[in-house]
Amino acid sequence: MIMHTTVTEGVALAMPVSSELIDALRATMPGTVLVDEPMSRHTTFGVGGPADLYLAPEDDAALARALSLLYQAQVPVRLLGNGSNVLVSDRGVRGAVIRLTPRFAEIHREGSSLIVGAGAKLAKVITFAAAEALSGLESTMGIPGTMGGALVMNAGTDIGSLGDLVESVSFYTLAGEPLERAGDQLGYSYRHSALQGGDLVVRSARLRLTPGERSAILAKMERLKEKRTSRQPTHCRTAGSTFKNLPDIAAGKLIDRAGCKGFRLGLAEVSTKHANFIIAHPGATASDIRNLALWMRQRVLEEHGLELEMEVELMGDWDGWTPELP
Ligand SMILES: Cc1cc2nc3c(=O)[nH]c(=O)nc-3n(C[C@H](O)[C@H](O)[C@H](O)COP(=O)(O)OP(=O)(O)OC[C@H]3O[C@@H](n4cnc5c(N)ncnc54)[C@H](O)[C@@H]3O)c2cc1C
Incomplete structure (x- = not known):
């Protein structure tokens, strides 16, 4: 790890977001300050409950101001980009989510x-x-x-x-x-x-x-775009590959051979086009997706004796969550 400061202590001592902190951010941090912002609006899966605080600072000075206020208040901070590799809990994110898009895009x-x-x-x-x-x-x-x-x-x-x-x-x-x-x-x-x-x-x-x-x-960009479109599901809610590939074999092949394609749990489905992609149908929950991922992992373990590691990152309040597998 690179880090080096009191992050772990900060999280351990995490304080709830106070109305004083919200007022201070609104008064002194140019940019967007939203309370209880649904993360489903900011993730490609289109799922995820509310973040206590959602901040989109306008520039570096505003970002520095936000970090300073959050650090002093011991509020946990998570960064979010386009939300295309995260599965945010249905209970959302305790603390603050900071997003640098579309600013900071020079x-x-x-x-x-x-x-x-x-x-x-x-x-x-x-x-x-x-x-x-x-x-x-x-x-x-x-x-x-x-x-x-x-x-x-x-x-x-x-x-x-x-x-x-x-x-x-x-x-x-x-x-x-x-x-x-x-x-x-x-x-x-x-x-x-x-x-x-x-x-x-x-x-x-x-x-x-x-x-x-x-x-x-x-020309190379065009070829790679066509290759992607021919192999991966498009126009649906996913977060790309659910699991990392193993050194000698693609996770998708193992999941396919374990017979998972097209399987549904709740409103989450294993893509029939690319077995390593989970599709979140409208109304799917983060729990549906996590349950399905666990089931896929279990099927691969049973069929091939190999353990897959998640590539999609779990974010937010998953404490005490219990799986419900078929
Ligand atoms: C259809 C589809 C296809 C995909 N194909 C691929 C692929 O071919 N190859 C591949 O590698 N991935 C792929 N992905 C996954 C994903 O797009 C990549 O991992 C991407 O790099 C994630 O970027 P993001 O901005 O969405 O990050 P997010 O999902 O928002 O965040 C990912 C992680 O980065 C952290 N983070 C984000 N921004 C910052 C920041 N400024 N500072 C500190 N931490 C930050 C977050 O906290 C989180 O831990 C695909 C996803 C989809 C939906």
Whole structure:
């Protein structure tokens, strides 16, 4: 882990959100301050109960102000990007959720590098890079996240991951201290980084790209988009791959061979197109999805003797939650 401050103590001593804190944020933090904001509005699964506080600061000064007030009040903080890799509990999130999208989304070129704000959507960054004839980001084509979430998750595909391109990442501790780390200090590996753990705020990254032919970059993007559309469910609520692949075999193959495709629990269903995707039908709950994921995991264990690890992250108040499996 990178961190280093009193995050764990902060969470252990977590205080409820007081009306004084809400008033102070509204009075002194330019940006959005919402109370009991349903997380279903901010996640690609479209599920998740209310966050006690939902903050979208307007700029760096506002972010610093929010962090300082929350830290002093010992309120737990979680960052949210596009909500495309999280399963938020039906009970919601205790404490504050901070979102840097759509602000904090600057993209600048410096030589062959791009400096990108954490709130920028990957799709915009790839399009910008292609227009500048810079190659490297194509491997993240079609991933519906923000730069912040993608840096934390080391998002990518079988042809490469974002971590391969990271020169450095700038972030804040939850106490508001600005820090920077070189890419090779961030422990990047398959869907893993030292930025995980929820105890920092990724602000921006410097990415090392390679000059290329604009037409070749655009053609590659198009090929990868078609490949994705042909293999994955589209136009429905998912959070991408539910489980991480194993070193020698894709999780989707194991789940398919265990006969899970099309299985439903409540209003959550294993995609018939890609067995590693769970589809949340309208009215699905986070519990439906988590129950289904546990059932898939159990089926794979029974059939193949292999344990799958969740790629989708559980967020929010899951304390005491008990599974209901068929
Ligand atoms: C249809 C679909 C296809 C997908 N395909 C892929 C794929 O091919 N490859 C892949 O790797 N993933 C894929 N995903 C998963 C997901 O899109 C990626 O993990 C993405 O990088 C998550 O970004 P996000 O902004 O949505 O992060 P979120 O889901 O909002 O957050 C993910 C994690 O990052 C943290 N976080 C977010 N922003 C910050 C920040 N600024 N500072 C600190 N922490 C932060 C959150 O707290 C959380 O822990 C897919 C998802 C969907 C819905």
